[in-house]
Amino acid sequence: MITELSIEPRRIPVVVLSAIGIYLGFMVLVKIFGSRVLSSMTASDAVVVIMFGAVGGRVILGHPPTLAAGLIGLFTLMLLEAAFGTLRRYTGWGRRLDRSPVLVVADGQLLPENMRRCHVSRTDVYSAVRRAGLGSLDGVQAMILEPTGTLSIIRTGQPLDRDVLRNVRGADRLG
Incomplete structure (x- = not known):
């Protein structure tokens, strides 16, 4: 039983x-394909995320997988996340690693070029409009794809503070 739980030192x-x-x-891959890949969770998206975990786990643990290998792998991943978090906070890496927010709807009009660049479909936009309790794009002054992959909506008629839109790509399209 000990051999199934432990790890040979040469495998560490x-x-x-x-x-x-x-x-x-x-x-x-997330940088190339965008964080949108991980944020919308249809059934097929959930399957893909589970497969990411399965492939990653299998590669990390190797054969045969053991408890010790799993703990070492998890510790390494957590250490990397902490290290990259620190780098983002204290260096300019965050701007290079994270995507900037992008305007996908301006004054009720779809921005197809920005949508294409960000892998946002009309279905994604209409879904976000419905979630915001709006019945049409006319109620959308601005829709922004955030770095987290979520779509934020500023309703028509609300005052726009330019500081809020400072780093949003395409914000100059707003009237």
């Missing part, structure tokens, strides 16, 4: 390097 660096590789690979 392999688990650590695998965790680092999966973490960095995942961060690059």
Whole structure:
């Protein structure tokens, strides 16, 4: 039973390097495909996220998976997350790693180029309009895809503080 729970010392660096590789690979893929990939949760999206975890876990743990390998892998991932969080906070890396917010609807009009760039569909926009309790795009002064992948809505008629829109790509399109 001890052998199933423990790990051979020579496998420890392999688990650590695998965790680092999966973490960095995942961060690059999210940067390429956008955080929108992880934020909308249809049934197929949930399956993909579960598959990400399964593939990542399998690569990190190796064969045979053991409790010790799992703990080392989790510790490495948490350490990487803490390290990147610190880098984001104290350096300019956050701006390079995180996506900037993007305007996808301005004054009730879809912005197809921005939508295409951010992988936002008409269905995503209409869903966000309904969630905001609006019946049409006419009620949307601005819809912004946030770095988290969520869609924020500023309703028509609300005052716009330019500071709120400071880093939003395409904010100059608002009247």
